[in-house]
Amino acid sequence: MHTPEESCPVTQIDPSDIRCRVLPFAILAPSPHNTQPWNVSFLGKERIVLSIDRERCIPGCDPLGRQAFISLGAFLENLDLAAKSFGFHADIDLFPGGWPDGKIVPDTPVAHVDMVEDQRVEYDPLFRQIPLRHTNRRTFRRDKVPLSLAGEITAAYDYSLVPLGFSHDAGLMGAVADLASTAMKIELADRERWRETVHYFRFTDAEARQSPDGFGLAQAGYGKVARFFIGKFFLSRKKAASSPSSFSRLVEKNTRAQAVSAGGMGWLSTKGDFRTDQVRAGRAFQRVHLKATELGLALHPFTQFLADYPEMATLRSSLYEYLGIPDTHTVQMLFRMGYASPVPAAPRRDIHEFLLP
Numbered sequence: 104m105h106t107p108e109e110s111c112p113v114t115q116i117d118p119s120d121i122r123c124r125v126l127p128f129a130i131l132a133p134s135p136h137n138t139q140p141w142n143v144s145f146l147g148k149e150r151i152v153l154s155i156d157r158e159r160c161i162p163g164c165d166p167l168g169r170q171a172f173i174s175l176g177a178f179l180e181n182l183d184l185a186a187k188s189f190g191f192h193a194d195i196d197l198f199p200g201g202w203p204d205g206k207i208v209p210d211t212p213v214a215h216v217d218m219v220e221d222q223r224v225e226y227d228p229l230f231r232q233i234p235l236r237h238t239n240r241r242t243f244r245r246d247k248v249p250l251s252l253a254g255e256i257t258a259a260y261d262y263s264l265v266p267l268g269f270s271h272d273a274g275l276m277g278a279v280a281d282l283a284s285t286a287m288k289i290e291l292a293d294r295e296r297w298r299e300t301v302h303y304f305r306f307t308d309a310e311a312r313q314s315p316d317g318f319g320l321a322q323a324g325y326g327k328v329a330r331f332f333i334g335k336f337f338l339s340r341k342k343a344a345s346s347p348s349s350f351s352r353l354v355e356k357n358t359r360a361q362a363v364s365a366g367g368m369g370w371l372s373t374k375g376d377f378r379t380d381q382v383r384a385g386r387a388f389q390r391v392h393l394k395a396t397e398l399g400l401a402l403h404p405f406t407q408f409l410a411d412y413p414e415m416a417t418l419r420s421s422l423y424e425y426l427g428i429p430d431t432h433t434v435q436m437l438f439r440m441g442y443a444s445p446v447p448a449a450p451r452r453d454i455h456e457f458l459l460p
């Protein structure tokens with residue numbers, strides 16, 4: 104498992120190489136189910152080539168790979184912040200081989216990033232939040248998030264192309280809570296989507312130690328002892344396999360409890376839904392989450408009802424109606440915000456596992 108403080112473990116690369124110094128921060132980006140779908144290679148002395156690791160896509164839950172592209176956007180935002188903090192400009196060229204089709208996940212690079220030393224770049228204080236930002240799945244304290252904080256979050260990024268919607272209206276949040284648990288029910292009703300979800304869920308601490316991806320009860324705020332008893336008596340991989348519907352019911356119930364405890368709901372939308380929109384939304388989302396962290400707010404994405412498979416279409420339309428989003432636009436991320444104690448970090452794979460030869 105990797106922490107940003109460690110030096111780059113790739114022996115064939117000079118650890119003083121700036122690319123080695125920024126990558127440990129880039130890989131702290133969020134990704135659906137913590138799949139970490141990023142492939143990286145180094146070209147020449149200054150270029151990072153970023154592409155999607157298709158082996159780590161989840162075609163059941165994310166059939167168009169939209170969420171994977173959002174995750175790459177978040178990765179690029181972290182990389183950019185880290186570059187600035189080291190006095191470098193990350194010159195990001197998106198889709199250098201031409202714009203890809205919106206329905207397939209390409210093997211071709213998503214970005215070429217040239218690291219150019221430039222002492223004039225301005226340090227961005229959001230960089231400090233990168234290791235502190237974690238998806239928080241606890242039940243929140245129910246205190247409302249003031250509108251002024253939503254305003255501060257909006258000011259933290261270029262919102263013209265990815266506007267932030269926010270509400271702490273009890274009626275809207277109640278409606279979203281209902282939809283969220285129904286969305287979870289629909290998500291887990293399909294065998295493949297259920298399998299992907301369970302594959303990345305860590306039922307025990309031992310599983311979490313063995314697989315530096317996915318997430319488990321620790322990221323929902325359960326302590327060591329609670330995790331031990333839940334794993335032993337209520338929730339195990341074996342029990343979930345022998346009774347898939349009882350696992351699904353538990354998750355639905357939990358989703359509802361999480362949703363009703365929100366202090367506010369936020370969403371990011373784009374006018375188009377091209378790959379560039381998705382990457383841009385990922386960069387915006389990362390800045391939103393980093394700013395929320397700086398402001399002491401917990402944040403937790405709820406994205407099942409944004410999924411692109413046909414069974415979710417009706418529920419997605421209802422959500423758009425509640426949020427006042429025209430169906431010509433795309434809600435890229437929806438998340439609850441509120442107040443809660445922090446949770447431990449979800450694991451990351453070692454840097455060398457992302458690096459292609």
Ligand SMILES: Cc1cc2nc3c(=O)[nH]c(=O)nc-3n(C[C@H](O)[C@H](O)[C@H](O)COP(=O)(O)O)c2cc1C
Pocket residue numbers: 131132133134135136137138170171173174177236237238239240317318403404405406407448449
């Ligand atoms: C596009 C996208 C969608 C996500 N959707 C959900 C979600 O519906 N529910 C959830 O609990 N977490 C969701 N997450 C959060 C990831 O599970 C989380 O980023 C990952 O486990 C890594 O943990 P971290 O964010 O604490 O680093 C999503 C993240 C991304 C980038």
